[in-house]
Every structure is written in structure tokens, then in C-alpha cells.
Amino acid sequence: DIQMTQSPSTLSASLGDRVTITCRASQSISSWLAWYQQKAGKVPKLLIYKASSLESGVPSRFSGSGSGTEFTLTISSLQPDDFATYHCQQYDSYPWTFGQGTKVEIK
Amino acid sequence: EVQLVESGGGLVQPGGSLKLSCAASGFTFSASAMHWVRQASGKGLEWVGRIRSKPNSHTTSYAASVEGRFTISRDDSKNTAYLQMNSLKTEDTAVYYCASLTFPGGFWGQGTLVTVSS
Numbered sequence: 001d002i003q004m005t006q007s008p009s010t011l012s013a014s015l016g017d018r019v020t021i022t023c024r025a026s027q028s029i030s031s032w033l034a035w036y037q038q039k040a041g042k043v044p045k046l047l048i049y050k051a052s053s054l055e056s057g058v059p060s061r062f063s064g065s066g067s068g069t070e071f072t073l074t075i076s077s078l079q080p081d082d083f084a085t086y087h088c089q090q091y092d093s094y095p096w097t098f099g100q101g102t103k104v105e106i107k
Numbered sequence: 108e109v110q111l112v113e114s115g116g117g118l119v120q121p122g123g124s125l126k127l128s129c130a131a132s133g134f135t136f137s138a139s140a141m142h143w144v145r146q147a148s149g150k151g152l153e154w155v156g157r158i159r160s161k162p163n164s165h166t167t168s169y170a171a172s173v174e175g176r177f178t179i180s181r182d183d184s185k186n187t188a189y190l191q192m193n194s195l196k197t198e199d200t201a202v203y204y205c206a207s208l209t210f211p212g213g214f215w216g217q218g219t220l221v222t223v224s225s
Contacts, residue, residue, distance in 0.1 A: 001170075001171060034210060036152075038152075043204065043215040043216075043217060043218070044152065044215060046210070046211070046212075046213055049210035049211055050210060053210075053211065055211055055212075056211060056212075087151060087152050089152070089154070091208070091210065094157075094168040095154060095156075095168060095169065095170045095171065096142075096154040096157075096208075097154060098151055098152040098153065098154060099151065100151045101151040101152070
């Protein structure tokens, strides 16, 4: 199975900060990577797919990059609505796997 | 409006069984692969398995942690997917979501809580 490792596990940041979250795959997954945002008690929301494609309706301050085994999710200017947990997920091969999540907290 | 509604969760003893249902509406269910994802309290997301559409022979795939204990099925005439869970363990305690994980798009149900405890 492909292991997905996110870093950091927790990130403290202030409004307006540029935030970067990393996701590493244990083997190459090409660009078959998605990023989700999940707020407490809510269902995950797709932000990015195919490593860098923005899901419809997602603000442009979110961006994704990378290919192969290393990927990043960047929030260009952190807004109040962005404090949440972010998950990466590979869909290159079954079984699909998620990272352990990164919680973005208010500094 | 697209909707996925899970049901069937509850409290079950270790070693017991439970069958979850996922009722779909607002999209062409029969043409869609359906997935199950779970999340233990305070933990990350774990992909459980998926079933493909009829043209893809209703093929199933599972996570290693549930292989041989869980079975996914579907009834396209009822627009419903199922997750049969046998030999349940305490570590299977989680909110179980059904989802249509397409990229782009895709949607999730609200989840149903399964608690495995004596």
C-alpha cells in the first residue's frame, strides 16, 4: 500500500499568513493527489485534485503543486474560514490512502 | 440536489456484525463507483473500500484493515450501496461515510456512527 505522510501535524498561523502543508507519498503517484478541507463535525470538502487543479468554487488563495512523491498545498493569505484540518489523498492505485491530516490553528 | 444518506449505524459488541446503507439521489447512481471512508474520533480519514458500476462488473476493492471482514455491495434498482461489516473489532469504531469520490466533483454523505464496544 502507498503510505501518505503529511507535515506538519499541527500548524499555528495568523490571519494573512502564507501557509504551506506538505504531503509525501511512499512511491510515485504521478499527479493523482487530492487535498480536502475538513472542519470540526463536518464532511470533508474537496479543494484540489490532480495535484494542482482547483475544484470549482474554491477560492484562488488555495493552490497545489508537486508530482511524483512530494506535494504541497499553499494558502496564500490565511482567512478566518481557513482554520480547519487538511487531508491529502492519493488515488493512483488501490487501496486509496489518506495522509494523517494537518490541523491549521490560530496563532 | 445530490444526496447521500447513510443509515444503519449503532452500538455492536466485538465480534458482531452490522450492515450500513447509503441511499443516493440526484445523480446517476448506477453509473457511479461508490466508496466508503471512515474516521475515528479525533483521527484522520481512512478509505475503506469501493464498488464499481455494472459496466465495470461491480468490482470491489478494500483496505487491508478490513479485507475479508467487510463486503461492499449495491442495488442499482434502489439507488443504494451497502457495507456489510462482520467480525467487528473495537478499532472499527468510527463515523462511516459513503461517497462518490470523483475528481473533479464528488460528494459525501453526512456519515453514520458505528461503535464497537462490550
